Amino acid sequence: MIIREKICNNISVITLQGNLDASTSSILKTFKPAAAATHSLVLDISGVDFLDSSGLGAIVGIARKQRDQGGDVLLACMNNKVRKVFEITQVFKLFDIYDDVEAAIFNAEQKQSRS
Amino acid sequence: MKTLIIIRERDYTWLRTVFPDIHPLLFPICNKPFIEFLIDFSILAGSEAVRIVSDGSLIDVEEYCDNGSLWGTAISYSSIMSMDDQLAVIDKNRRFCSEEKILIISGLVFIQYDKLHDYKSLFASQPNGDLLVCNGGRLSLAGNPPELQKNSPLLSLSLIALDSLDGYYRLCMEILGFASSPYVLPGYNNEAYCHIGRNVVISKSAEIRKPVMIGNNVQILEDAIIGPGAVIGSNVIIDRKSTVTESIVLANTYIGEQLEVQNKIAAGNMLIEPEGGICITMDDPHLLTGIKKSGSVGSLLQFLVHSFAALLLITLQLIPFLILSPILTIQGKWKKSKNIYYTGTVGETLTLTTTTIERRGFISSLAAALSLDRFALLFSVLRGHLAVIGSSLELASDSNTTLHAVESWYHAGVFSYAEAEEWPVSGGDKAIVERYFAVHGNPFLDITMTIKAFFNRIHETNTP
Numbered sequence: 288m289i290i291r292e293k294i295c296n297n298i299s300v301i302t303l304q305g306n307l308d309a310s311t312s313s314i315l316k317t318f319k320p321a322a323a324a325t326h327s328l329v330l331d332i333s334g335v336d337f338l339d340s341s342g343l344g345a346i347v348g349i350a351r352k353q354r355d356q357g358g359d360v361l362l363a364c365m366n367n368k369v370r371k372v373f374e375i376t377q378v379f380k381l382f383d384i385y386d387d388v389e390a391a392i393f394n395a396e397q398k399q400s401r402s
Numbered sequence: 403m404k405t406l407i408i409i410r411e412r413d414y415t416w417l418r419t420v421f422p423d424i425h426p427l428l429f430p431i432c433n434k435p436f437i438e439f440l441i442d443f444s445i446l447a448g449s450e451a452v453r454i455v456s457d458g459s460l461i462d463v464e465e466y467c468d469n470g471s472l473w474g475t476a477i478s479y480s481s482i483m484s485m486d487d488q489l490a491v492i493d494k495n496r497r498f499c500s501e502e503k504i505l506i507i508s509g510l511v512f513i514q515y516d517k518l519h520d521y522k523s524l525f526a527s528q529p530n531g532d533l534l535v536c537n538g539g540r541l542s543l544a545g546n547p548p549e550l551q552k553n554s555p556l557l558s559l560s561l562i563a564l565d566s567l568d569g570y571y572r573l574c575m576e577i578l579g580f581a582s583s584p585y586v587l588p589g590y591n592n593e594a595y596c597h598i599g600r601n602v603v604i605s606k607s608a609e610i611r612k613p614v615m616i617g618n619n620v621q622i623l624e625d626a627i628i629g630p631g632a633v634i635g636s637n638v639i640i641d642r643k644s645t646v647t648e649s650i651v652l653a654n655t656y657i658g659e660q661l662e663v664q665n666k667i668a669a670g671n672m673l674i675e676p677e678g679g680i681c682i683t684m685d686d687p688h689l690l691t692g693i694k695k696s697g698s699v700g701s702l703l704q705f706l707v708h709s710f711a712a713l714l715l716i717t718l719q720l721i722p723f724l725i726l727s728p729i730l731t732i733q734g735k736w737k738k739s740k741n742i743y744y745t746g747t748v749g750e751t752l753t754l755t756t757t758t759i760e761r762r763g764f765i766s767s768l769a770a771a772l773s774l775d776r777f778a779l780l781f782s783v784l785r786g787h788l789a790v791i792g793s794s795l796e797l798a799s800d801s802n803t804t805l806h807a808v809e810s811w812y813h814a815g816v817f818s819y820a821e822a823e824e825w826p827v828s829g830g831d832k833a834i835v836e837r838y839f840a841v842h843g844n845p846f847l848d849i850t851m852t853i854k855a856f857f858n859r860i861h862e863t864n865t866p
């Protein structure tokens with residue numbers, strides 16, 4: 288699992304690449320966004336080839352943490368494989384999901400300014 | 403042009419309360435799933451891609467539509483949150499909506515269109531914004547502004563909100579009433595007001611009165627009267643002397659003998675009056691009439707005929723069984739298990755040893771094709787515990803007592819009617835065919851059905 292982070296308009300954009308499963312989810316769980324960024328972050332998951340329950344747990348865990356701090360997690364560019372996992376588990380009801388990273392960043396900014 | 407279909411859970415709560423297992427986009431309107439009407443319309447409008455967006459599950463819809471190759475269009479799916487408005491939905495699908503004109507169908511609405519009209523150029527000349535609005539939803543355009551023409555053609559479209567069973571019923575009846583339908587409808591249609599699907603058996607004495615629409619795998623028995631104004635879904639049996647007029651019979655329904663169904667929606671064990679929304683649910687999951695058990699003379703004849711058939715099968719299978727079963731046992735592909743099953747008498751159980759053959763390799767495939775896994779069960783027929791053909795074996799357990807296995811018509815068999823009729827062996831639907839034979843079966847018909855089941859199992863084994 289490769290995790291890359293960039294800051295766009297004060298929003299942390301985390302790009303995940305590879306398999307997000309039991310062996311790699313701990314990397315995401317312990318990942319700390321850059322201090323310069325706000326509490327809202329965008330997860331670009333277009334590069335996630337495989338997602339299991341522990342990976343899903345890691346994403347939900349990050350979202351819970353960010354929401355506790357007054358922020359949010361927005362998901363972007365979900366591929367079909369990952370979307371099916373979200374559908375089956377009904378986790379899609381918990382997230383704002385965008386098909387475009389820029390749109391997600393823009394909305395994260397909006398959310399941040401409202402809070 | 404692209405099409406965005408937005409459907410929210412709140413749009414279809416009325417439908418989910420009555421039909422919780424059918425996704426509203428797959429609910430049949432004149433035997434055609436609703437989503438197919440929307441896809442047809444989006445193609446007529448010149449769409450190259452369709453995205454279905456919902457705040458509820460789309461698993462069933464995705465399973466049905468897949469990537470849209472069946473319609474020659476690209477279908478994708480996306481999730482939204484229940485409070486998202488149309489702008490937020492477009493924002494969440496910005497990549498899909500960018501650089502294109504977008505046709506947005508929002509809500510559970512039926513678009514009344516005509517397949518002969520040119521909607522492509524019509525939409526190209528329309529400004530962005532709402533084109534049509536009704537209580538249940540809207541049809542609108544977004545995206546790149548069009549090259550406006552001075553004299554834009556008038557919209558030959560209208561919207562109907564699907565917000566009640568009455569509305570649904572009226573829509574079906576209206577579509578049925580078109581002599582030359584503006585929609586593409588399923589079934590064979592060589593004359594006006596009549597669509598008939600595949601594998602439809604109509605008795606000589608049955609009467610079909612137009613307008614009528616019949617789905618696939620339908621049996622209409624003696625003296626039944628269908629129509630005028632009847633929509634019969636797939637896998638339906640209309641029994642003797644029954645009348646179905648101005649009614650919708652949804653798929654997998656059995657209308658029993660001498661029944662009069664008028665201005666109703668029949669679905670499984672439900673009979674709904676569309677206007678008042680009154681729904682009667684039968685205890686019997688499928689039939690709308692009772693089943694009478696045959697008398698003692700009939701039972702004796704059945705036992706004799708079934709025993710004869712079992713003896714014949716034992717003779718045929720004996721040598722292959724003696725040769726193949728030891729080989730498969732050594733290979734570990736012959737697996738036995740002992741369980742308690744229901745038999746023919748209500749609530750009565752029997753311990754049976756059943757065999758499973760692991761179908762890998764030539765010998766095991768041959769053994770399965772010859773139904774050698776059923777060999778030991780044939781002796782239970784001679785003892786009178788099982789029929790040679792009947793209902794499929796149901797495991798007896800405390801949690802199983804509400805199943806049809808404890809109902810009066812149930813009679814477990816070595817082979818099942820579902821296997822003979824190539825009906826889905828698992829799930830509740832097999833009960834339809836089993837109940838049918840509980841009413842119409844006779845010992846001699848059982849011989850034919852046993853042969854059919856036996857040969858179907860050979861075919862099933864040969865099919866990858």
